[in-house]
Amino acid sequence: MEQKYIPKASLKAWLGKVRDDGRRLYAPVTENGKTSFRRVKSADEISMEHVQTAQSAKGVAFPRTERLFSYVRQPDGDVTLQDYDPSAIPDTVVFGLRPCDAAALKPLSGIFGWDTEDKPFSERMRRVVFVGVSCSRCDAFCFCTSVGGHPGSAEGSDILLTVVGDGEGYLAEIVTDRGRALVEKGGDLFESATGISKEDYLAEVPVRFSVEEVQRKMAGAFEGDIWKSQSARCLGCGACAFVCPACACFDIQENARGSGAGDRIRCWDSCGFSLFTLHTSGHNPRSTQSQRWRQRLLHKFCYMPQRLSVRGCTGCGRCSRACPVDMNLAEHLGEFEHL
Amino acid sequence: MADNIYLPHPVTIEKVTQEAPGVRTLRLKFKDEEVARTFEFKAGQFGEYSAFGEGESTFCIASSPTRKGYIECTFREAGKVTSALAKLEEGQTMGFRGPYGNTFPLDEWKGKSLLFVAGGIALPPMRCVIWNALDTRSNFKDISILYGAKSVADLVYKHELREWEERPDVNLLTTVDPGGETPGWKGQVGFVPAVLEKMNPTAENTVAIVCGPPVMIKFTFPVLDKLGFKPENIYTTLENRMKCGVGKCGRCNVGSKYVCKDGPVFSRAQLEALPAEY
Numbered sequence: 286m287e288q289k290y291i292p293k294a295s296l297k298a299w300l301g302k303v304r305d306d307g308r309r310l311y312a313p314v315t316e317n318g319k320t321s322f323r324r325v326k327s328a329d330e331i332s333m334e335h336v337q338t339a340q341s342a343k344g345v346a347f348p349r350t351e352r353l354f355s356y357v358r359q360p361d362g363d364v365t366l367q368d369y370d371p372s373a374i375p376d377t378v379v380f381g382l383r384p385c386d387a388a389a390l391k392p393l394s395g396i397f398g399w400d401t402e403d404k405p406f407s408e409r410m411r412r413v414v415f416v417g418v419s420c421s422r423c424d425a426f427c428f429c430t431s432v433g434g435h436p437g438s439a440e441g442s443d444i445l446l447t448v449v450g451d452g453e454g455y456l457a458e459i460v461t462d463r464g465r466a467l468v469e470k471g472g473d474l475f476e477s478a479t480g481i482s483k484e485d486y487l488a489e490v491p492v493r494f495s496v497e498e499v500q501r502k503m504a505g506a507f508e509g510d511i512w513k514s515q516s517a518r519c520l521g522c523g524a525c526a527f528v529c530p531a532c533a534c535f536d537i538q539e540n541a542r543g544s545g546a547g548d549r550i551r552c553w554d555s556c557g558f559s560l561f562t563l564h565t566s567g568h569n570p571r572s573t574q575s576q577r578w579r580q581r582l583l584h585k586f587c588y589m590p591q592r593l594s595v596r597g598c599t600g601c602g603r604c605s606r607a608c609p610v611d612m613n614l615a616e617h618l619g620e621f622e623h624l
Numbered sequence: 625m626a627d628n629i630y631l632p633h634p635v636t637i638e639k640v641t642q643e644a645p646g647v648r649t650l651r652l653k654f655k656d657e658e659v660a661r662t663f664e665f666k667a668g669q670f671g672e673y674s675a676f677g678e679g680e681s682t683f684c685i686a687s688s689p690t691r692k693g694y695i696e697c698t699f700r701e702a703g704k705v706t707s708a709l710a711k712l713e714e715g716q717t718m719g720f721r722g723p724y725g726n727t728f729p730l731d732e733w734k735g736k737s738l739l740f741v742a743g744g745i746a747l748p749p750m751r752c753v754i755w756n757a758l759d760t761r762s763n764f765k766d767i768s769i770l771y772g773a774k775s776v777a778d779l780v781y782k783h784e785l786r787e788w789e790e791r792p793d794v795n796l797l798t799t800v801d802p803g804g805e806t807p808g809w810k811g812q813v814g815f816v817p818a819v820l821e822k823m824n825p826t827a828e829n830t831v832a833i834v835c836g837p838p839v840m841i842k843f844t845f846p847v848l849d850k851l852g853f854k855p856e857n858i859y860t861t862l863e864n865r866m867k868c869g870v871g872k873c874g875r876c877n878v879g880s881k882y883v884c885k886d887g888p889v890f891s892r893a894q895l896e897a898l899p900a901e902y
């Protein structure tokens with residue numbers, strides 16, 4: 286993989302050039318003590334002090350709510366439809382996503398791309414360039430190395446930056462042609478990089494369990510009691526799904542604007558919600574929280590590997606950080622290993 | 625560029641039939657002539673029906689693929705979208721996207737006898753297969769239909785029931801729950817599983833297709849066991865809640881199977897291999 290070096294002092298100039306042709310730039314911004322991806326005008330607004338942003342960058346490709354099409358009903362009962370318009374999607378650069386977020390683009394693409402193509406997702410993905418930044422620190426919730434990831438993994442990024450030296454610059458690994466085009470925009474700002482090894486600058490994330498063993502045990506535990514004991518305190522609030530970079534479940538709803546016009550929209554949903562599978566008759570195939578917890582884990586660690594050849598978890602640890610009752614995914618997964 | 629899989633086809637309501645209290649059949653015609661000409665589906669498939677302004681609902685296609693030029697759905701007024709669809713009148717526009725899901729393996733059933741067992745509003749998915757089989761009658765041996773509803777008023781497709789009754793090549797048995805009969809009722813009185821046992825159909829070279837509320841299915845399977853039907857010769861459909869219909873929204877799965885992609889048609893043998901999440 287081709288490597289370049291860019292001094293920290295040149296980053297602002299490069300990101301300025303990146304925005305030159307009207308591209309939108311999304312990057313981590315700290316507001317009220319919380320770091321999230323925001324649209325920024327200048328590199329000065331960016332903050333990279335965090336281990337992990339509160340929300341992942343997935344909203345750029347799979348927004349929290351998205352219009353699927355619009356309709357206008359005429360007084361005579363006729364209806365005209367206005368299709369989803371991909372030309373309205375802005376070209377975007379996402380700067381500063383961690384390798385676990387970039388890795389989550391693969392399970393997302395798996396779900397939205399298998400069998401039939403999901404146009405809103407694929408059209409957005411076509412217009413985004415992802416600039417990842419490796420992790421030099423981790424916390425107790427991180428477990429990327431337990432699920433096939435790595436704090437310096439370039440998978441999913443178009444360019445991967447790693448802070449090197451005493452923090453005075455970045456090693457830039459050019460992963461895709463889209464990434465190369467973005468580096469070329471920087472011209473001389475990028476220098477040649479020789480003799481720099483990113484491995485010296487990465488966080489050490491301990492391997493917390495054998496994921497193969499966990500998956501094997503989990504697949505055979507459908508009727509077991511472990512789901513009940515693990516989920517006894519789960520509130521079904523859905524926070525874990527809303528912060529997850531790999532969760533893709535959605536609802537389809539009507540956003541009626543009155544006077545017969547409106548939009549069909551989709552919005553994030555969670556398999557942890559009690560209404561998720563509720564039939565109109567009142568019957569619910571997953572009526573208890575333990576059944577819904579089982580679905581969450583089996584979907585990510587058994588069904589997705591089986592159907593899409595990719596896991597639905599990259600070990601970012603967000604679900605554990607966000608959970609109001611301290612459910613810790615890495616610990617819960619570890620329990621399966623010893624079943 | 626790929627099509628937008630969430631964009632429905634506008635369809636015109638050609639005909640509304642009030643089947644039973646709260647149950648209607650809509651005959652729909654595609655507005656786009658190209659779509660009307662090329663649209664194809666197979667028995668067992670379903671679609672997402674739009675009431676613009678209210679949302680979408682999942683119904684099977686209740687008409688037979690052998691009847692060209694239109695599709696039909698039969699639905700019970702149950703909640704938000706179905707109530708809105710029930711208010712629409714002939715000539716008005718709604719939306720349809722589909723067909724989705726797998727199909728009844730009619731080709732594999734060639735040369736066999738078919739036994740249909742349906743309860744309540746579950747006749748629609750079966751009506752599609754029944755007409756498909758009747759329109760290709762020479763492919764099959766005996767065709768028997770056992771259909772039960774709560775009361776005489778709740779029987780749907782009354783006109784077609786009469787037609788099937790009069791056909792010499794169909795053996796139709798209708799039944800209503802005890803207390804649901806009217807003075808002039810000539811059919812059976814009793815719950816579907818009990819009537820099935822009395823009917824005593826042969827399992828030999830026969831496929832049983834069972835659709836109905838979960839409790840009916842639960843008590844019908846053991847009767848079929850007793851009659852000698854093997855799990856691989858019993859078919860049913862699942863109705864897990866759906867949104868996308870195309871394997872993305874994540875809510876219709878039973879274990880690793882998506883009802884919207886791998887179903888809604890399952891043999892009992894296939895169901896037995898799945899966790900009981902339906």
Ligand SMILES: Cc1cc2nc3c(=O)[nH]c(=O)nc-3n(C[C@H](O)[C@H](O)[C@H](O)COP(=O)(O)OP(=O)(O)OC[C@H]3O[C@@H](n4cnc5c(N)ncnc54)[C@H](O)[C@@H]3O)c2cc1C
Nearest residue numbers: 565681682683684698699700702703704705706748863864
């Ligand atoms: C494969 C399949 C085939 C089927 N075939 C048939 C058939 O042939 N005939 C038939 O009658 N039924 C059939 N059903 C069942 C049918 O889909 C449901 O009965 C129907 O969708 C109920 O819709 P509703 O809008 O009336 O119900 P509601 O309970 O009102 O829900 C409809 C949707 O509206 C939204 N909604 C409703 N209320 C609210 C609220 N308060 N807040 C937010 N959102 C809300 C929900 O998102 C919900 O998904 C089938 C189901 C499946 C899965």
Ligand code: SF4
Nearest residue numbers: 529598599601602604
């Ligand atoms: S399940 Fe939890 S740890 Fe895994 S990717 Fe989602 S939020 Fe991150």
Ligand code: SF4
Nearest residue numbers: 519520522523525608
């Ligand atoms: S965040 Fe915690 S309490 Fe909320 S649904 Fe997830 S596991 Fe349950």
Ligand code: FES
Nearest residue numbers: 869872873874884
């Ligand atoms: S209905 Fe959305 S996944 Fe099956």
